[in-house]
Amino acid sequence: MRIDLDTAFLDDGIRSTNFFNGRLLSAEDLTQEQTARDAALQRMGRALGEGVAYGLEVTPSQDNTVSTPLVTVRPGLAVNREGQTLKLLQPVEVALLPMAPGGISAAPTAEGRFKACSPPGSVYVSGTGVYLLVLSPAAGREGRAVVSGLGGVQSGCDAKLRVEGVLFRLLKLDVSNSDLLDEKKLRNRVAHQCFGTTTRAQMLLDWPFREPEAGYGLIDKLRPGFLTPCDVPLAVLHWKDGEGIRFVDLWSARRPLARVAHPVPWLGGQGERRTIEAQALFLQFQEHIEKLRLEPSLPGIPAKDHFDWLPPVGVLPLGGFAGTHGLDYLKFFEGLTTRPPVNIEGARLGPLLRAALDYPPVSTGTGELLWLYWVRENQQAVVDSPATSRPQPYLVFASGHIPYWGDARFSVAKWRFANFSSGGPNADQPGP
Secondary structure, three states: OOOOOOOOOOOOOOOOOOOOOOOOOOHHHHHHHHHHHHHHHHHHHHHHOEEEEEEOOEEEOOOOOOOOOEEEEOOEEEEOOOOOEEEEOOOEEEEOOOOOHHHOOOOOOOOOOOOOOOOOOOOOOOOOEEEEEEEEEEEEEEEEOOOOOOOOOOOOOOEEEEEEEEEEEEEEOOOOHHHHHOHHHHHHHHHHHHHOHHHHHHHHHOOOOOOOOOOOOOOHHHOOOOOOOOOEEEEEEEEEOOOEEEEEEOOOOOOEOEOOOOOOOOOOOOOHHHHHHHHHHHHHHHHHHHHHOOOOOOOOOOHHHHOOEEOOEEEEEEOOOOOOOOEOHHHHOOOOEEOOOEEEOHHHHHHHHHHHOOOOOEEOOOOOEEEEEEEHHHHHHHHHOOHHHOOOOEEEEEEOOOOOOOOOOOOOOOHHHOOOOOOOOOOOOOOO
């Protein structure tokens, strides 16, 4: 369509009711005003991006059992691809199995504000598999409004209030049987299949400056037939027959707000989606490590037994000191290519974590180098503090593709914890 300069183009504008004295208003006029308000809010929501703004953490409920699988979703706020906000003000328990008589789940009312928000039904837990829990919009009506002028005829649309809420759906992810059988590595493999780690590596071979039109990763494979633009992924969970919920993994599916539905050319590998996925990948690993800390075999857990992929940077809680609980890093990195740990100042930890977001994950099967770092302030406190007040010791690892951060920094380090000789790359490959 062609238009002239200084000529208003109104075809795509939001149409709202024009109020003036003496005008007769109908229900249609007021509904049009509500529709206009919704459309304006939708545009603002789409500008913010899709994802979880805060809250909405998913954990197995206290009453969760094999026969009655339940998860608790905490209060929070999310925005879907349609720009619609979805909010929970209180924690709710979500039953993952149908509760209606006869084993058939009663279908919830799912009348959303937008036509796109008519999701298909859930794929309820019916056997061993990995599932995606999503949050979707829902709407209902409450009460009866007082009416007149209808000649005593009962109207079918005399509800007093229109209520906008949410519902939860469960979708099955396409995970192979061989992955399901390897339970130690299942969580890590599913996470990186959701992140599309191998797909992004393939993009480097093909054309790295745009994202595939069909997206990438397990979650994108569900679009558009099962996962609609109105759904917000919250968590991935593994269900096993006879054992129930094996794990709930937030960051395989959960993403902060970002504009990812409309990728920018030439930023396919470095756009907003890549940035938020790099953050989620780091957080997913840290969440996984916290779960492994509950294993009775701690601290002797080798990374190769549980991880096909490591993030480009990670933090390991360590044991070995009285009053501490964590991993043995020598055992964890057994069979991997590493260099002895060196000290860095705490002032460099934040910049190192941020710099690592631009690097790809590390495969544990290729012999890629990992740098290991102590943080001086932590090590000093561990050594100098009594056992009753000793902090949790930790170690930071980083991909060998990231420039070395352990070069000697004279006059800014404690002499007992300084690196008098770098033991690694020199000025040819300094850290920032």
